[in-house]
Amino acid sequence: MRYGITTIAKGNMHIDLQRRMILTGVAALAAVAIAEIAPAQSRPILVFAAASLKTALDAVAVKWRGETGRQATISYAASSVLAKQVENGAPADLFISADREWMDYLQERTLIDPKTRIDMFGNALVLIAPAGSRLTVAIAPGFPLAALIGAGRLAMADPAGVPAGRYGKAALTTLGVWPAVANRIAAAENVRAALVLVARGEAPLGIVYKTDAAVEPAVKIIASFPPDSHPPIVYPLALTLSASPDAAIFAAYLRGTVARAMFEAQGFTVLDRAQ
Numbered sequence: 001m002r003y004g005i006t007t008i009a010k011g012n013m014h015i016d017l018q019r020r021m022i023l024t025g026v027a028a029l030a031a032v033a034i035a036e037i038a039p040a041q042s043r044p045i046l047v048f049a050a051a052s053l054k055t056a057l058d059a060v061a062v063k064w065r066g067e068t069g070r071q072a073t074i075s076y077a078a079s080s081v082l083a084k085q086v087e088n089g090a091p092a093d094l095f096i097s098a099d100r101e102w103m104d105y106l107q108e109r110t111l112i113d114p115k116t117r118i119d120m121f122g123n124a125l126v127l128i129a130p131a132g133s134r135l136t137v138a139i140a141p142g143f144p145l146a147a148l149i150g151a152g153r154l155a156m157a158d159p160a161g162v163p164a165g166r167y168g169k170a171a172l173t174t175l176g177v178w179p180a181v182a183n184r185i186a187a188a189e190n191v192r193a194a195l196v197l198v199a200r201g202e203a204p205l206g207i208v209y210k211t212d213a214a215v216e217p218a219v220k221i222i223a224s225f226p227p228d229s230h231p232p233i234v235y236p237l238a239l240t241l242s243a244s245p246d247a248a249i250f251a252a253y254l255r256g257t258v259a260r261a262m263f264e265a266q267g268f269t270v271l272d273r274a275q
Helices: 002-042 051-068 079-087 100-108 145-149 163-174 178-184 191-199 210-214 245-254 257-265
Strands: 045-050 072-077 094-096 118-122 125-130 154-157 185-188 205-209 219-224 234-239 269-274
Touching (some): 045 079, 079 094, 079 100, 125 163, 163 191, 191 205, 191 210, 191 219, 234 245
Antiparallel strands (some): 125 219
C-alpha cells in the first residue's frame, strides 16, 4: 500500500510538473507576443524637420504627447542634410522641409507619399545684429551691406544647399549686393547655427528667419528683406513611404487648431495647402 501511495504521489507530481511546464510555456509565448506587438504600437515616430522649426515643433510635440500619450522623436538639421539622410535609408516617418526644392528631391526619388504632401508654413527673412549693436539700415537695392559688415563676416546658412542660405543669397542677388559680400560669408550648417554666430558676437550681422530671431534675446532685427526679393519661404510636410500609422496622426495634429495657434504664436504663417 505504501508503494502504491508513493507511486500515485509521484504520478501526481509528474502531472503537476507537466501542467506547470505547459503554463510556463503559454506565459512565455504570450510574453513574446506582447513584446512583438507592443513596440509596434508604442514606437515613437521619427520626424525629420528643418532646424528653424525647433522651438515651435518641440512645444507642439510636448502638447501632443500630453493629450495622446504618443511620442514624437524629432531630429533637426538643415533640410538638405535631412533629405540626404532619408535618401540613404534613415527611418524617418515624417519630413518637414524649409523649402519645396528638397521635398521635390525626395518626391522625384519616390521616397515620400505625394498624396500626403502639404505646404504647411510660411516665414520671413530678416537681417539681425547682436542685441547691443547700434547698426541701422534700410534694405533696398544697393544698400551698403559690405560697409556694415566692416572687417567681419555675414553669418548665414550655407547658400550652396541650405534653404535659409539659398533664400538669403537670392535676396542679396536681387538687391544687387551679393557680389560685394560673396567672399565674406560665414556659412553655417543650418540657420540656427548662423543665429548662434550673431548671438555670440562672432559675426556683426546675419540673415535668418524672422521666427529664429524671435526666440533669441541676444540678437535683434535691424531690417526685414522685401518678400519679393526672394522666392516665397514655404515649409512642405509629407509622410515617407515607410511611415507608421502614428505619423499620419501626428501630421493631422499639426494641421489642427491647437498646433496652428502654437506655430502662429512663434511667428509662422500657416498655409496648409495640399499639393
